[in-house]
Structures are given as structure tokens and as C-alpha cells.
Amino acid sequence: MDADVIVVGAGPVGLLLAAEVRLGGGRAVVLERLAEPAPERKARGIGALATEALWRRGLGPQLEAADPEGARDFARDHGTELGHFADIHKLVPDPLRRGTKIWQPDLERLLTAHAEALGVRILRGHEVVAVEADADQVTVVAKTFEGEQRLCADYLVGCDGGRSTVRKLAGFGFPGTPALLRTIAGEVRFGGAVPESGRYAGGTFQRGGSLAGVTEPAREDVPVTAAGLATAIRRVTGTDVVVEDLREPRDFTDQARQADTYRRGRVLLAGDAAHVHSPSGGQGLNLGLVDAMNLGWKLAAVLRGAAPALLDTYTRERHPAAEAVLRNTRAQSALLAPGPHVDALRDIVGELMDIPAVNRYFGELLSGVDQRYELPYPTTGPVGRHSPDVELVDEHGVRTRLHEHLRTGRGLLVVTPEQRVNYATDRVRILTATNTGPWLVRPDGVVAWAEGDRQSLEVALDTWFPAG
Template structure:
């Protein structure tokens, strides 16, 4: 019996598997597709934007260099750990309206420090999965492909996934099997939300007369089309989602839609690849039922506007991984696993609303067009650009951890000690981290009971942001922060709350 069976070997399932494997859990990943590669995961249709928060997750587990190599990025602005890093290259859009990254105000955001993971990355699903698969194998994770789960049964002791005549017992099971999740249905999760307003299309095709189409996002009176490169096209047709997966998207149909939403008589030649999607915005009411949990698209689906789906899923995996591992290993304080739903469900709900807002603005009717004009004016300001890009980045996320300290609950800044060691460098082993800038005067004795689960590092910082010590959870969230004379008892209470009593170590 494995500690955890993960159904779904995409980026979310693989990242979760790596987190569990890093903690020493026995993990089995079951993936329906027989081979790891797919034309829809490679460029151009497989291109995805990783947010700074997602890039930081790879960095903190020592995978950033491999990810950059797999993505073919020779010049990385954040790679130089010197005192004067290159300014972040920021960009993005809201509802198809492009943002001017030069108007982003870094100073308006609290607790931000430059570091190797200060910006997002455009890469392919193929590259992301290759890096994570390699890491999972190094950590002893078993991956079985060509396995289609058809039944799930659980009791108080464990859970069994069945695929044909084969059974895969485990103590816990996590569904990371996408928007049409089989695990979600079999385990009886309630899935609620709003229906579609459009059918979306992605295609790679030959365009006979490409000069008739503009590059980038193009909002029109009849919909939207996007051209990232010649023949790499996206479209939104506000048909109420009627076409999505109801039939094959033929060249004739794709050409008709493209002509309608572009307002041109453009002609398509050969269609190499095409897929459809909608803006359904649905979420499970909880992320856990007994010994079955969900992460990524299995727990929440929405339109791909803003590139939030993959990044939200990676955030789920990072949040769940250490909590489930501690539960498996008998090291979790009471209720730790329940904080997964409590912390991540509101994040998923906000992403769904973020998607709904963009769809409403892009709708080709006079009321939506009027709102769009107002929003466009707001996005032309520094405050408007900063707000949207900050939401997209994911780095200013804050969980309510019951503390009034402004740093608690936030993603930890990449604090740097005088010897050059960065916070991210100290988190590769997946443990919590206590950074003590008081050089051990107050907390070292307190920390000695936690070595197996909390790494301790002390010394002056190049910029301590006004704190004397910080306790960082394995997912990079600040669990406790003290002033320049930190209270050992306050630290002990915070550590016990998240990491259980030292006697368990």
C-alpha cells in the first residue's frame, strides 16, 4: 500500500508528487495517457505563462535552472544574484486589454525583494512536465501511464483506486485529473458554479492571407481573436458554449468563426491542431471528502483568461504537499489538513470571479463595451496596472493566519543573509525555515527541538525588512514574525501550531 496515490500526471499532480516524495512518503502517480508527450503540450498550443509565484515554487525546490533550460531561456533577468538585478520584465492583459509593464509600481507592494524568481516565465507544458517528472523519479515517486481509473472506494483506514481488474490501495488519494475529473465524480464532490457564455478555440493553422489579421489580442464587436504568431490563433465566439466538444472543429467551421469574430474574409489553409474550451466557472464546495482530496482543475475550472489555471493548481499542490506529508508521517497537529480547503478554496473562488469579470467585459454587447471603455482608462494608470499585474503574479497572496503582523500569512520575501545565502536556497529540502536575524541570541535554544522539521539559520540580513526573525512554512508562507528582540515563547506557540509538538520529531 502506498501512502498516497495521485490520479493525474500533469504539472499539478507531478508537483504534488515531488512535494510528498521530498518528505519521504511513498507515492504512486496514475496517468491515463500512455505517453508523456502530446502535440497539445508542446509549442505552440502548449505554451503557458508561469506566474512569479509559480516560478518561485520551482526556485525554492532547486528546479529553476532546469526549468529555464527546458524552456530554452538563455537570458534570465532574475538569474544574477548581484546587488543590482535587472528590472523584472512584466506584461499581461486583462480581458484582452494589454498592460504596460513599465507602469508597474514595485514600491506600492509590501515586503518585496529582488531575487532569482522575481518574474514570470513563458514555457510549454511539455517542458514543465519534463522537469517535474525527472524530479519525481529522483525522489522515488512511481509513475504508471496508460492507467484509467474507473472506481474509487474509501473507508476510515484507506482508499482504493480501481482501473479494470487492477487495484491501487493507499492511505490517501488525490485527484489531479483535470477539469473533467473522474475522481471528483466518483468520490461524490459537489461541483457548483456558472455555465458558459462562449466557445473558445485554439488552433495552429496555415493562414493564406495573414496580413488581414493583427497580432496580439483583438477585441471586436463580434467577439475576440488572438494571434501570438502567424497561424497560432485563439478565438472567442459568444455562442453560449454551444459548440464546445459537441463536434470536431473542422477547417470550414474554424474559418467561419474566425471571419465572424475578426470582421475579415481571411482564409485558412491547413489546420494542424485545434481544440475548444469554454468559460464555465465551477468549483467543488470542499477540497476534501474523507481520504480523497482534489487539486488543480479537478477542484476548480474557469476560462483560461489571464493564465490563472495552471498557476492556481501549482499553488494548490504547494499548499497541500507538506500538510498531507505531515499527516501521513504522523507529524501533523490537529486540523492541519483541514487548512488546505480553508486556505485554498477562497483563492480558487477569487480566480473564478477574476475570470467571470473578464468574460463579462469582453461580451460583444453595448453595456459590456461601455464598461470596457471605463476599465481601459483605469488600466492606463499606474495604480490600475499595478493592481492587475499584482493579482496575476500571485506573490501578494495573503492567508488569514490570525496574526496582526503584516508579514504573517504572506509569501515570504527572498530574504538574504550577509553571506549571500537566500531564503530560497534554504528551502530545497522541503522543511520549514526559521531565519533568526538576532544571531541566535533569543531563539536558538528554542529551535533545537525542531531540527528534523524546521531548518535554522542565523545571522544579520542585507535587508531584514524590519523584523528580527521569521518562521516560514514549507510552502513559503510566513507563519510567524518577531521584532528585533523576538519572544521565544511566541515562536514556540507558532511552531507548535503548524508543526505539532517537538516530542513527535
């Protein structure tokens, strides 16, 4: 075997997944077709769940350092610091579950360094063109500058983006809805007057800083060139503009599709390879990074001897999470379509967002913090949810945060000093705290058990941390 796990794609999701496998003791190799990292500034931020996940792996200070500049860029381009649902910028941030504003290439640099520091091999200039999987192993063929190379591993994960080759070659279904809207945008230099940002009869025109673009009912005949953008702006706004220069062109639709399962035997999917949808509300990268956190430690556990059925909990937990994002992005697309009926609906949704509870509802819809995984035993309270980064106080009064104790990627059982004997186990790390009841946290930050008796704790430990 060339590795325990081959990850296809050195985008943010592939990089984090490989790092997680390595953290759990597995050998991971990443195959990336590009010779150099892509410079495109697609995502400009990650949500609370991905932010908390990266803090748990020690990357918090770098995120904190990037955030102010990212926030400034966001405010410059959108004219407000508030987040949005369907471009209705009214979302008040939740101070306890904060996301991070960081441009995607900066995040990818950070994750590359993190993965390499853990010992992940990243092979650039390796484009996967064939996949063979049987009961014992998986083999890929990669096209490289020196010719074709075959690599074998126990598992293969396609993190190769929305047009995933792995997904197609391994026969995953990818059902969903076709594009309703198409956006073309980029860094634009205009010559002469430019219309105001806003909704028009033909669609939406947006301009902030040097970024400008249009969203209109999907059509195929719009070349992503300076001339194509000028024509589209005219069609949408009715105004003639001169586009002197278009750089970093972006072209995306709101088609919404999701793999029917995320695992077929030894082949799995994560990130955009598993789900595509409109970027409205900036959720794709967040979703994909949480996929990686969910899958990485499970793969590592299976490589160490846990039953492969543990991997099926990945689809069970993450498929509904993407389904929820597809649902809310479809709703956003409906609200972004042009026309007076939609204008009226937007007014009403905007008025509803002025109600604090509704504002919170929309925020949680986009962040996913309220989602609860279905676990193979009854769940109540925090069980099945991602834990916030709570404060823990030990018996000496020392205050720490949860993320500081999850850096090694092991499970964590938090107990009071008096409970330590009753709940003793060597399957996870044990931490004493005086300010919380007993609870068990998985390496991905999900609360696996809380406040139950020893027997229910054993069920949770057997499920997630089976004895070697």
C-alpha cells in the same frame, strides 16, 4: 498498502504534489491514463508564486533557461511583452515577484524528472475508473492494458484535471457559473487574406505567429475543425477566410466552477480537478502548482504522525485563493464580450491601468502575491503570505537567497545570531541572518510567524510542526 498516497493524473499538479509528498518522506504513486505525456501546449507560463515555489525545490536554473524563448514566443503571439487583463496588454511586470514563460509540456518534462529523481513511481496507461474510501484507507481501480488493477493507500488526491473522475466518484460538489464565451484556436495555415486581430461585432479574432483563433458568445455548434474555425471567423469578423490546416486545436470556455471542499475524508483534490475557469491571464497552472505545494508537505506530516486535521487547513487556505481567481476571470469574461458598451468599459479600464498603483493592483490580482491565508491565530505584516525570495546575510557576510535554504522541504526559522538561544527548537531548521528579524517559514514558503515572543512562536510551531 501499495503507497501512502495515490495521486491520479500526471499533469503538472499531480507531478509536483507527488514530489512534495516524497520529499516529506511519504511513498507516492502517480496513476496516469495516457501512455505518453500530452504534447498540447496549453499554458505558456507560470506566475510568481509557482515560480518561487519551484526555485525553492532547486528547479530555478531550468526555469531561467526556458524563460527567454517562452518570452519571445509570448511577444511574437501577442505583439507585446506586457501581460494583460482581459486582453488589455498593459501590465508591467513586478521585478521582485517574477513569473516564468515556459510551455506546459516543457514544464511537465521538468517536473517528471524531478519527481522520478525523488523516487516517485509514475504508472502510465492507468486510468482510474473506481474509487472506494472508508475510515482506514482508500482503494482505486485502474484500467490498464493488462486488465484492471486495484491499489490501496492512506490517501488519494485527484489531480486529474477539469473533468476529474475522482471528483465525481468521490461525490464532491462542483458549483459555479456556465460558459459565457467559447474560444477555438490552434496552429493555423491560412490560404489568402486574413482579417486584422481585434474586437469585432461578433467577438474577438486573434492571430500571432501561426496561432489563431476566435472567442465568441458560447455556442455548442462549432466543430473544432478547419472548416468549423473558418465559419467561426466569418461569423465573428464578417470576412471569408480559407483555413488550409488546423493543428494543435484548442477548445475552451470560461465556465467557472470550484469544488465545495477540497477534502472529503481520505480523498482530496488539487489543480483543475478542484477549480476550472477561463485561461484569461494565465492563472490555472500557477494556482494548481501552489495547491500542490500547500498540500504536499501537510500530507507528508500527517503520514509521519501529525493530526489529520492539518489537512483541513488546505481547503481553508486554498479555496479562497481559487475563489479570487474565479472572480477575476469572470470579470475578464465580462470585458471580453462583444459590443459597444463593453468597448467603452474596456477603454476606461485601459485608462485606469495607466495609473501605476492600478497597474500594480491588476498585476497582484493575477499573481496572487498579495493574498494572505487565514491562519488559526492572528496574522499581521508578512504572516500568512508567501515570502518573496529575500536575500539573507549571515554573520560572516555571506549572502544567500531564501530559496536556497528550503530545498529539503523542511520548515525554516530565521533568527539573528543573538536570538539563536532564545528561539532554539529542533522541529525546524534554524538559520542565522543578520539582516532580518526572527521569522518562521513553512515548507511551502508561507510565513507562519514573525517578530513575536517565544510563546507565540510555540503556537505557530505546534500548529505546523507538531512534536513527534
